[in-house]
Amino acid sequence: MRKRLFAAFTGLAMAAAITGCSGKSGESSAGTEPAQGRETQQEVQGQGDESEKTEEAKNAQYTLKIAVGIPQSHKDIGNIMKEVIEKETNGAVKVNVFADNALGSDREVLEAVQLGDIDITLSNMAPLAAAYSDLYLFDTMFLINTREQAYEILDGEIGQHIAEGLKAKNLKTLSFPENGFRNLTTNDREVHTPADMKGLKVRVMENEIQIAYWKALGANPTPMAFGEVFTALQQKTIDGQENPVELIYDNKLNEVQKYMIMTQHIYNPLILAMNNETFNGMPAEYQDAVMKAAREATDYERGSAQEYEQDRIKKIEEDKTTEIIYLTDEERNQFKEAVKEVNSLVKEKMDHPELFDMAMEAVGQ
Numbered sequence: 001m002r003k004r005l006f007a008a009f010t011g012l013a014m015a016a017a018i019t020g021c022s023g024k025s026g027e028s029s030a031g032t033e034p035a036q037g038r039e040t041q042q043e044v045q046g047q048g049d050e051s052e053k054t055e056e057a058k059n060a061q062y063t064l065k066i067a068v069g070i071p072q073s074h075k076d077i078g079n080i081m082k083e084v085i086e087k088e089t090n091g092a093v094k095v096n097v098f099a100d101n102a103l104g105s106d107r108e109v110l111e112a113v114q115l116g117d118i119d120i121t122l123s124n125m126a127p128l129a130a131a132y133s134d135l136y137l138f139d140t141m142f143l144i145n146t147r148e149q150a151y152e153i154l155d156g157e158i159g160q161h162i163a164e165g166l167k168a169k170n171l172k173t174l175s176f177p178e179n180g181f182r183n184l185t186t187n188d189r190e191v192h193t194p195a196d197m198k199g200l201k202v203r204v205m206e207n208e209i210q211i212a213y214w215k216a217l218g219a220n221p222t223p224m225a226f227g228e229v230f231t232a233l234q235q236k237t238i239d240g241q242e243n244p245v246e247l248i249y250d251n252k253l254n255e256v257q258k259y260m261i262m263t264q265h266i267y268n269p270l271i272l273a274m275n276n277e278t279f280n281g282m283p284a285e286y287q288d289a290v291m292k293a294a295r296e297a298t299d300y301e302r303g304s305a306q307e308y309e310q311d312r313i314k315k316i317e318e319d320k321t322t323e324i325i326y327l328t329d330e331e332r333n334q335f336k337e338a339v340k341e342v343n344s345l346v347k348e349k350m351d352h353p354e355l356f357d358m359a360m361e362a363v364g365q
Helices: 016-021 041-045 050-059 072-088 106-115 133-139 147-154 157-167 208-216 226-234 245-250 276-280 284-319 329-349 354-362
Strands: 062-067 093-098 120-124 171-175 178-186 201-204 220-223 240-244 259-275 323-326
Touching: 062 072, 062 106, 072 093, 072 120, 072 245, 072 284, 093 284, 106 120, 106 259, 133 157, 133 208, 133 259, 133 329, 133 354, 147 157, 147 259, 147 284, 147 354, 157 171, 157 354, 171 276, 171 284, 178 245, 178 284, 201 208, 201 226, 208 220, 208 329, 226 240, 240 245, 240 259, 245 284, 259 276, 259 284, 259 329, 284 323, 329 354
Parallel strands: 062 093, 062 120, 201 220, 201 240, 259 323
Antiparallel strands: 120 259, 171 259, 178 240, 178 259
């Protein structure tokens, strides 16, 4: 089994929609547990003779800086990028990977990539939506039910449209890895239907679409920077939050939550992107190496995503800190019906609302 490494993404000066993803351990990040697999960047940098590294740096024609977050799956991507690019270019392109949000929050790193101060990053799509509105598609609740549906959308015509649109933001889309399905956690309330959501103070990203969906469910959505969430849950300033399982466990949110409800209300794609000018300025063979690395990293990460999720679920069960609630199909359909009215707002916000209809058709809705 391939050993693992790491990654993250960048973008634009944007409005309040980004705030929920800011903070040192940003929304696209998870915990600090040293997972199995590919070495971390610290381990990679700690190996070998320093004089050899200096000589390699002298011989490199390009040096790329990749920023990634905290989850092991994100680190895997960054390290595979490094491994493949350096191998395919025979060291002519050197890659430095910075994990654990070392270069800043999602918002800060996205801006730096757009400006060319950082070359490549891995990011949640939410911070980009305010600047590129077609990405609001991926804020749609209960749109995507399986990973296979997600891959069909992201790897097909819709994904191609998004990649083309982001070029205008000076971003070259390399691939669409995944962050997993988002699930709800609560302090002391079991949730099985929308009726159980009434008045529940749920931390959400500062995103107009997300706020509208949670209001439709009867909740009291509360935008908050991710770095503040653990303390807010611990002090019961908020009643709950929603995130992918890997992020919930690796940031120890389950330790201050009594219930985790497997709502799987949103499939959370990531985007691996590069400064467009930097990419276009490289020789074709180096561009090919970057794209090959992105494909391999994404294939690996997608393949391991469910494994990571199941591993974290098992650990939560073993820790006995949190009761996991699985919704029946009937219960989940009640949630889906309750938020339908917000779908029109998603289409209204998108520059190309026909993409919404294409996505609905792709998932058989």
